Amino acid sequence: MRVGRLIVFLGVAAAVAVMAATAGARTSSARTTTVTFWDAYSAGGGEVKTLESVVIPGFEKTHPGIVVKDVTIPYDDLHQKLVTGVAGGQLPDLVRSDIIWVPELANLGVLAPLDQAMPDFKKVAARVFKGPLATNYWKGHYYGLPLDTNTRIFNYNPAALDAIGASGPPKTFAQLVSLSAQAKSKGYDLYAESGTSCWNVCPWIWSNGGSVTNPTYTKATGYLNGPKSVAAIQMLVNLYKAGEMPGIIINSNAGLGTYDGINQNKYVATLDGPWMDAIFSAAYPKTQVAGSLVPAGPAGSISVVGGEDIVMTKSSRNKTAALEFLRYMLGYGTQAQLALAGQMPVLTSSAKWLTRVHPYYATYVKQLATAKPRTPTPKWTQIDQVITTDVAKAFQGSESVQQALTDAAKQIDGLLK
């Protein structure tokens, strides 16, 4: 039994170690309120570090009696964890939720309507951008406030752009098409896209004057498969068929990812968000990245709104304290700190000082002015999957663009009911 005894001994030793280590955590004072906050801030780029070493200590210092427990969850698993949390009735006080999940969560009835639960809601809401604010709206109420926003702009490698003989980044669809051919002849892919979901292709659809649904979000047929939407996708499909876009748009394992490709001088540009600069300066310090507006179509340069909202759960038992932290997260100090880590602020006043944090923000602010949100509906995940699959079929060539979009629109109609 030597082995057995050894194992038992190890276990006891480890147990004692763990107990001792966690002992400290259990002696929290009865007079402090703990606010639990779930987020998916990334470890790279400084987001988590800023939150835990600057923001939260700052809050706790100015709000004695409230302790914030931050639970960072890998982004890919956050939705699943929220779902099990809902099923088990185990949700935190606050969540930094992707904007596309808010209608779904609100529809499940697990979020507190902030316009009722927060006495100063109107005042705080007036200080944030209207577009991001709208992502919190569901069936007559606002279920959260925007926390950070972002959009996609045309991010390119200036050195590569030079190498293909371009005088500047493409400003219109036509310039994009002609530059792509030019890039190909020099051995580059001008524009690399990493997928076919709405996040990827909607900027092109909207810039061309098309849309996914009608303005009241009840119907997709006639809109997603309307002539303008079809033409936008067709333009991209033509580029792909001409070998001017890398295969990663259908198959993420076809080659280099967008960042790696830009860094290694295979791709010139992609559409991406403000985190790109933080990531490149950390991981690829030798490669420069510049940004310009999404090439404009007949309807202008219209990109897609992304970002996260901060929501409070109905089950929270510390709503007053939670709201305090929520307000703090929307304060100038926090927003500015997080801006340094690539998180674009949602405060309208930030337009004045944002470019001082980082000059590259200027393009993002401009792009955000016209950016559109994706369809707010609880079934968005499923709808997005339909778009992804059917648009990929169009790229693959197994269906024509018109056919693919018509199929998609029909399925989406059913989901919007």
Next chain:
Amino acid sequence: MVVGNVRRAHTVMSARLALLSAGAVVMILPFAYMLSTSFKPNALVLSIPPQFLPHHATTSNYTQAWSSNQFGHYFVNSLWVAVVTTVAAVLLSAMMAYALARFRFPGRTVAFGLILVGLMVPGLMMLIPQFLLAKKLLLLNSLWGLVVFYTGGNLALNTFLLRSFFQDIPWELEEAMVVDGGGPWTRFWRLILPLSRPALAVVAIFTFLASWDEFTWALTIINDPSKYTLPIGIALFQGQHSTSWGLVFAASAIAIGPVIAIFAVFQRQFVSGIATGAVKA
């Protein structure tokens, strides 16, 4: 003992070695790459084309992984959970296996059949019911919640293996103890268990491994970062927009360490244990 003529045996041996080595290279190549990446600074990218020898080798990924975000803490958590689970699972399944192997009682076939069913069910399907159950049992957000469910989850396979092993132990040995007045517990503890050390080693390693690597359940019920286990810690190095491969692989290398150590040390026991455990299954 050599069967056949000696010269041929030498050629055969060289052929064996050659094939085994070729296979070993294939087995180890991905790991070699993983290790080499873990020594590259700032590896946000797995470089294409691949670089086996890092240009500027550094241990910074290891130090960063260990010191970031309570990683060392996650290591201890995983260790504690794995050890306690292993001890509990081995004990409980040995008891069950003994009952199934040695005694006749009503419901024996049904019990064994249900245990077999437990082997076949995908864990993912039970996630929500188990979560609801854990909530009722007040096991949420606790390492004990992991231990209880991991132990339960390992009982089926362990019992299955141990039962066949116990069946092989000659009854005469036990009978001798019966004649001397030994009750079942004495026979179990003093005879069966010591004789089954290799099989217990097998079952222990399987259980340790399953617990050490488990991700989904841990992610589901733990809400306190100080209670995170290693697999969650490694997953945290994958960001929303990019992944620090150097950190991920350094962290994974740290995670593999203990299991390989245990396997290397207990190898011989493990192999001989499987010999008579799985053989008669």
Next chain:
Amino acid sequence: MRPSRLTASSNSGTTSDPLGRSATALRPRFRSTSVRRRKEITAAYLFLAPGFFLFALVILYPIVRAFQISLFNWSIVPGTASHFLGLHNYSRAIHDPIFWRALENTGFYMAVTVPGQIVLGLATAVLLDAHVPGRGLFRTIYYLPVVTSWVVVSLLFQYLFITDGGLANWILHDNLHLVGHNIDWLGTRWMAMISLGILGIWKGVGWAMVIFLAALQGVPVELKEAAAVDGAKAWARFRAVSLPAIRPVIAFVTVMLVIGSFNVFISVFLMTKGGPLDETQVLLTYMYRWAFSYLDFGYGSALSFILTLIVFVLALAQLRLFRRPAEARS
């Protein structure tokens, strides 16, 4: 006399007692038989109870609940009513083309990985079943993939299989020039399933190898020598002596590998996400999507029950296939 475990044959001895106890042992003792029986039954229950109670609680009960969920259009918010559907979720699966595709993919994965692991595992075990120098080292190296987490190896192999510039193509195409153009490992349905199968085999070979090695080491040398004396060459010896002797082990390994292959999830989830275009969906990734992305737990549970049923039927079939009539033990 019941054969002890030192001899190789796997058999049922000369009595009909399922525990193999000798006739002497079973001879009814005077007077205390029923007391003895009761004590035996009590002891059995006492040994069984703690483990079985835990097993029933955390495994069996959730299985029942999961089946219950599959009969409803289950609403995940606690306290809200769920709409009873009977077996509708099951018939929905039968009419779902992607379910069938996932089933085919999973079956294909099984057909690739199970024979692969058995053949390669057995071959490696045979190679190691000798006084090879560095045996312990080889065993550890081959076992290394087994002890590594699926998450890590999936990410590693995803990198390996990248079409343009991944390690595999770099070696085969750019360096060794064994293939004319880059292989699109994960880009099309069957090639991707094969690639996933390669990962599955790579990861599992060590497990099968260790088990087979142990079994081979249990084959008595005398039998092999006898065959050699009869003039049998190595391969014939193997077929006539070793293979039959380890037949039950092969059965066990096969059943376990089949169960494991049907439960493939993490590698597919991380490497292809079931794509491109849902072409590499397997049963569990498809179930995960319905349950956790679309919040339709009723359908997800139904899908996993169908999976369990298939695995169960396959396992039974295999056990029947491998059992020789003389060996039938309950």
